[in-house]
Amino acid sequence: MSTKPTTGNEQKTIFELSSAGRRGMRYPKCDVPETELPAGLLREDLPLPELSEADVVRHFTNLSELNYSLDNGFYPLGSCTMKYNPKIDEKLSRLDGFVNVHPLQPIETVQGSLLLMYELQGMLQRVSGMDACTLTPAAGAHGEFSGVKTIVAWHQAQGHDKRKVMLIPDSAHGTNPATSAMSGLVVKPVPTDARGNIDLEKLAPLCNDELAGIMITNPNTLGLFDEHIVEVNEMVHKAGGLVYGDGANMNALLGIARPGDLGFDVMHFNLHKTFATPHGGGGPGSGPICAKAFLADFIPGPVACVLEEETEELPPLYGLKMPEESMGQVRSFWGHFGVMVKAYVYILMEGEEGLRRVSEYATLNANYLMAALKKVYPLPFDRPCMHEFVLEGKLPNAPEVRALDIAKRLMDYKFHPPTNYFPLIVHEALMIEPTETENKQVLDEFIEALLAIAKEAEEDPQLLHDAPLTTPFGRMDEVKAAKDLILTA
Amino acid sequence: MFIPHTESEREEMLKSIGVEKIEDLFAAIPEQHRFPKLGMLHGMTEMEASAQLKEMAEANLSLSNAVCFLGAGAYYHYIPAAIDNLISRGEFYTAYTPYQPEISQGTLQGIFEYQSLIARLTGMDCANASHYDGATACAEAGILAYHQFRGKRKEILVSPGLHPHYQSVMRTYLSDFDGMYMISPTFNSLEDVNPQKLIDAVDENTAMVMVQYPDFFGQIFDFSELAEACHAKGALLCVCVNPIALGLLKTPGEMGADVVVGEGQPLGIPLSYGGPYLGIFATRKELIRKVSGRIVGQTVDNRGQKSYVLTLTAREQHIRREKATSNICSNQGLNALTAAIYLSLLGKEGLREVAGLCYNKAHYAAKKISELKGYEILNPGPFFHEFVVKCPKPVDELQEHLLEHGILGGYDLSGSYPVFENCLLIAVTEMNSKQDIDDLCLVLKGGHHHHEH
Missing domain, CATH: 3.40.640.10 (Type I PLP-dependent aspartate aminotransferase-like (Major domain))
Known part of the structure; x- marks a missing residue:
């Protein structure tokens, strides 16, 4: 997976797309006599963007495509229970x-x-x-x-x-x-x-x-x-x-x-x-x-x-x-x-039996992942888990690789990363919750990805530090965000 | 129902775990409490559930089949078709909080644009990613005031024109909060609900003054002098807004407000029997670190691309735990997106138009009703799209009569306000035609209007 990361994925803001006089929504003419507003209570300017309906639809459609969602794939975010949302x-x-x-x-x-x-x-x-x-x-x-x-x-x-x-x-x-x-x-x-x-x-x-x-x-x-x-x-x-x-x-x-x-x-x-x-x-x-x-x-x-x-x-x-x-x-x-x-x-729709099956299969999926992954990733509390489990994102033979690197690298394998750095009592925590709605193929692919990443961590740790490489955006400068505090366009 | 496992897959999985059956995974649970009967029905198919829900929905009177003059904090507005189409994209609504910014730029830029739109609309420097609703945004403003004065000022001075639910929720949040308390000027009539009463009451104990704009009774005031009075005493001014009104009205920012909160429901969010809605929260830049809730900031990624992240997270509960500014760890993500799409679609002219339609139709209705014998408009000064009507008989009798004609006649004020006996709070929006208003007047007058809804 030696892909050169793509650039040019930035989206203009709705303000940058605006053009004075363009309209996206029209209302019927007022059918009653108009009443004067007290002048002192009127605002001077209303600096909202001016766009057509098509501009708006394209903009937000394009934005949506920058998201990873449950409808895109596996989302094993521990403690968040990202199960399929029925239509x-x-x-x-x-x-x-x-x-x-x-x-x-x-x-x-x-x-x-x-x-x-x-x-x-x-x-x-x-x-x-x-x-x-x-x-x-x-x-x-x-x-x-x-x-x-x-x-x-x-x-x-x-x-x-x-x-x-x-x-x-x-x-x-x-x-x-x-x-x-x-x-x-x-x-x-x-x-x-x-x-x-x-x-x-x-x-x-x-x-x-x-x-x-x-x-x-x-x-x-x-x-x-x-x-x-x-x-x-x-x-x-x-x-x-x-x-x-x-x-x-x-x-x-x-x-x-x-x-x-x-x-x-x-x-x-x-x-x-x-x-x-x-x-x-x-x-x-x-x-x-x-x-x-x-x-x-x-x-x-x-x-x-x-x-x-x-x-x-x-x-x-x-x-x-x-x-x-x-x-x-x-x-x-x-x-x-x-x-x-x-x-x-x-x-x-679940009813008495369905509800119990939900928890049974959520637990089955979690234990299945845990059994396979604990062979490579340290498991601090080794006993049957319920619907989720916590691994250490710290591999014995890759000391400089952190949970964060593993999480980011998972994105290159088209998975949402697990929750990391929580709970606080586990060092470099990776908290994995598969939920009951994922099938065995998905779980197997996820296991393979995490095992492959463990190997990469030993052989080419820099690859993990640089990850993700295949996503439209790379790692963000969070320090800059907090320092510059640009909160509006 | 939504479990994909085949029997053979289940057996394979159990084998690789090393247990015989699924039940074996639950040994840690005390046996006497394991696998209880819940007493639920058998599961339904999609077809059966659809039929049942359709029946339940039809047991409600939909506003599509009625004329609505009911507001009181939730307003019936037209929702452009593009909104539901966009927020129904799975990429938006089935994503989680954007903790992984590399694969969440859609949500993050959406929030950033929402924050920008709210800041522009309110005339403030910045906004957060939203709170649960208008009421909880008010409560969080009260908590901000507590932190601003490090607990040394305990008093929140509340206008009686603040929505009664918002007052009630603030009271819940501030009780047991290190001695914080709320006070209000005496309230015997609408004449008592004005900024002067608050100017007279603000002093060195006041942490924050809370007003609503338009207030619960529809009134609009310029709060510039109140802002000056607050600042002279070192207190903060918080203005709770209806965002639609800001399509026309002078902004709280121009008046000198320190914090602006509000119920964002009118911005393209359906009434939906009370929720989910949207808590607007905007401030001056100096206060941003005291704001609770999510905030999105602009940055760059390691490829040099402009991008967005959750920022100032050091205020939040997952880092600060018991020292956090609030326990909130979400926002009304999809509702904030809805508001951003709504404001983008309507734009500068569209929002002005909606606000203008609301204003003009409400004033037409008020004028017509004031001409009816026995009815009186109690608002002494300017109002936006809601007003108080003193009626010649008890409101519940009138309501029943109106409902027979397919009209939801407004909010009965006598329930929560003894001073407003026989008073009705009427809201008018762009959804009400001249005909609807004339019909309302006809029924109030005691006649029968000429066409059925």
Whole structure:
């Protein structure tokens, strides 16, 4: 693969394509008498670009072609669950009756949407083994915030003024400590033991009367199911703390184990991971939270509910209500309804058996990759993984090659790289999550690519430092970006 | 349903892992909790799911089959056809956050152009890649103010004209936030909702003043004097905007705002029963390091090509953990792209036209309604495309009557504001024809309009 990297792939900005007087959209003439605007309130100039519709369509089509996406190929980005996004979800979420509905319409005119929300809440409760659900949080981190503030609100209602400490395992996502800090809690880390579990000995002294709770991702970011999870949760409960479940890794647990059964009190889902709604290049996601009954009054709202029970003549009347002691509203209106439709369709189509198969095959794919790759790449925690696993991107015979080089070189093999440098507790981490929607050929090609790269690392490390070579763009100068701070055209 | 494995492939894979069956991979899970029954239905085929969803969608009243005067923070605008076509490209919507810039330039340049368009529209120096919605953007502005004063100023002075949901979300974010609190001037009527009340209230404890433009009741004010008053006391001014209005109106930047936030939904994003929407967030350059959320910057690659990366990431949670400016680790990527395409398609003239249509039609509607017996427009001064109507009878009665004629008559203010008994908040956009407005007036008057929708 000794290709000379291409150049000339830059795209003009929409401002550079603009030509004064050109139009892309016209509106009907005003059919009412015009009213003068107060002169002092008018803007002087509106420096927007001027383009034709064809200019705009070509520009954004050309931009799209500079992206690598799930529809292009394998995207084994650990902790992100980049599974195939079914096309039917897109189609149904765009039905006129879903798209052209105002959030403040009278509830009698939005019974279809409310029914969908009510049923989705129930589905998520069943999957998680929880008793209550709110769909309002806009993303995973937003769900964390909602859940942690629910814990805070519950402690406040109990008069637990001293409980200000949130424990967070050192393998956790950065959002966990950031969320706790935003919620007015003090963060204390908990170390991981040699088998990749929460260190029980280190946990014990932290379980005291200052404890508000613990935030646990299970399986954790190493892709390992904590072998003492029930014990951990009992220790925290005994000390008066609550257990938050970070649902980032729920793709491993559908029909396999319910967080509610394991002792979790409140958790979030990422509909954009577990339930196949697209990531949209960074959003919109959706981060509903589910909680045990004793927290149901504290979760954010409003939540979808039955306002009037079904009668012989009439179906039930669905509506929205605010939980009585709710920690508050976390977003305007009711949540990312458009995303909810996609997740709902996905769950309908998978059903009881399909959901379990999702997690079974996600786990099968991850273990298959891990078994093949650990022969060459160091595996710091060697036991069966769940839906993902973490390798070290550090090869014994190629000391100057880093995880970053391996990741970048993978692009030349037409793969999206795995997550790297996370979790922080693994040196030069390469975090690989294949998901259940990839077939064996794809996995085999990926294995071959990583093995070939390991060989290249020994024989021609410079090749890896220079990678990627076949992509339209090479490595970026990130220092320059932060120094120059050119944030607008 | 979307699992591609054949039986023989599965067996081969199990063999190479060294286990007999898939269940063997789950030994770490306590046996009594392993493989629970969920109590879900059997899976559906695509055909069955389509039929069910179609039925559910049809149980809603679509605005395609109604006349809508409902706004209150979410607005019914025409969405050009090219938008859905472009954002339906898998290259855009099935990509992740652009962590690998070499293969994400489409997303990154799209965000860079979005930031540029928002900065130009608001008259600010720069913008971030977006927040979840207008409400969370307001809350994040409050947190920015906290950091700006290193926690030494705890007060956010909020105009009563800020959307009630935004106030409520700010309250959620700022409770338990090192003593931050919100206050508002007394509010007994629309006459109380103006910049002078805030100028009187801002002092050395104020970290930020939050106003909305146009405000929740549609009013528009020049905030230049308020900006001066804020700066004289060392406080920041944040203006929450409706981006469509900025097609015509003086920018917050010109007025001296430090931060501009807003709900970006009107920029080509469907109403979709409340989301996903788009949280606009723009600032003066000096504040950029205090801004939370994603920011894209221009750079060059190692081949000398102009290109874009996520920048200033040292503010963010994956690096700073509990010291981060926020826990946000995404943006409304596809919605920001939508807004960028919308603004590119409409351009300078198109956006002016839409804003002009909204303004003129709203004023026509207000004039017509004010001529009806028993109805009164309460807005004492200039407004954009929304206004408050005092009605002769309870709004819910009127609404029911309007709905019989296929008209969603506006937002009932009496629910959230005791001072607005029998008051309706009416929004008018380019989607409303003169005929729609005349029909509304006819039904309000108590008559029956002459054509059915």
